[in-house]
Amino acid sequence: MRQYLDLMARALNDGAEQMDRTGTGTRSVFGHQMRFDLREGFPLVTTKKLHLRSIIVELLWFLRGDTNVQWLRDRKCSIWDEWADENGDLGPVYGKQWRDWETADGRHIDQIAELLDTIRTNPGSRRMVVSAWNPGDLHAMALAPCHCLFQTHVANGRLSLQLYQRSADIFLGVPFNIASYALLTHLLAQQAGLDVGDFIWTGGDCHLYSNHLDQAREQLSREPGPLPRLEILRKPASIDAYDYEDFAIHDYVAQAHIKAPVAV
Numbered sequence: 001m002r003q004y005l006d007l008m009a010r011a012l013n014d015g016a017e018q019m020d021r022t023g024t025g026t027r028s029v030f031g032h033q034m035r036f037d038l039r040e041g042f043p044l045v046t047t048k049k050l051h052l053r054s055i056i057v058e059l060l061w062f063l064r065g066d067t068n069v070q071w072l073r074d075r076k077c078s079i080w081d082e083w084a085d086e087n088g089d090l091g092p093v094y095g096k097q098w099r100d101w102e103t104a105d106g107r108h109i110d111q112i113a114e115l116l117d118t119i120r121t122n123p124g125s126r127r128m129v130v131s132a133w134n135p136g137d138l139h140a141m142a143l144a145p146c147h148c149l150f151q152t153h154v155a156n157g158r159l160s161l162q163l164y165q166r167s168a169d170i171f172l173g174v175p176f177n178i179a180s181y182a183l184l185t186h187l188l189a190q191q192a193g194l195d196v197g198d199f200i201w202t203g204g205d206c207h208l209y210s211n212h213l214d215q216a217r218e219q220l221s222r223e224p225g226p227l228p229r230l231e232i233l234r235k236p237a238s239i240d241a242y243d244y245e246d247f248a249i250h251d252y253v254a255q256a257h258i259k260a261p262v263a264v
């Protein structure tokens, strides 16, 4: 995960000081790309311990089309709690847009089902795009989508995926986002009977919060270790049927967890 530490060092050393929506202040760079060959291992940060459980549960929650935090809370995942209203609702965030995008003329679009259909029937398509960025719904969302658009690509029997993340909290959010989309690439590939290719992460405003700088320096002083390996224990009949128990991560050797406050 040298690529991740390079992004962190870039923001720390070259980032412009910026005030931001949360009032915390950041060091920010604009435009960055990282590429992970998923055959070389699963891109999970090793220079601090990550809770893969929260990452898996969050992705399954998106795929359920769920936008209420109760299902996450029931599975001990609290990462969305700060943004939920008194009923646990977040508004029409990722799950809604992925699985049930509503059009002006009253149609309902399941972008994930359509994507898989295209991967299977027309893998040469250059239109395999899923967008969570629905301008008409932004006002009702607890937080505008950060990982807002992704595209898949099939070549030589391998499925690759590129994400565009408009806003990236390098210390807390990005390790989650990389692992989450790497996992999604594995799920789509398994469902379509393909091998995994590359996961490409493209970031817009990539920032280190001013209260994460010491944590970033600590992490940069550590040597990244070898990548773990993901095993999917079962092939469910559809992308909707994965459970947390279907995944095993092998040889994840991580250094000590580093705590940091989340900017709300």
Ligand SMILES: Nc1nc(=O)c2c([nH]1)NC[C@@H]1CN(c3ccc(C(=O)N[C@@H](CCC(=O)O)C(=O)O)cc3)CN21
Binding pocket: 050, 051, 054, 078, 079, 080, 143, 169, 172, 173, 174, 176, 258, 259, 260, 262, 263, 264
């Ligand atoms: N400022 C900010 N950064 C984010 O990364 C972020 C948001 N806001 N808002 C929405 C989601 C929620 N996400 C989050 C929220 C919290 C953690 C976090 O606190 N992580 C801790 C503990 C993880 C756990 O409980 O499993 C960490 O050390 O990684 C990570 C991602 C990513 N997103």
Ligand SMILES: O=c1ccn([C@H]2C[C@H](O)[C@@H](COP(=O)(O)O)O2)c(=O)[nH]1
Binding pocket: 021, 022, 143, 144, 146, 147, 167, 168, 169, 170, 172, 173, 174, 177, 263
């Ligand atoms: O998956 C996520 C979700 C959120 N973030 C971060 C990026 C920013 O620090 C905040 C969002 O604030 P905006 O003012 O809406 O940009 O959350 C992330 O890194 N990953």
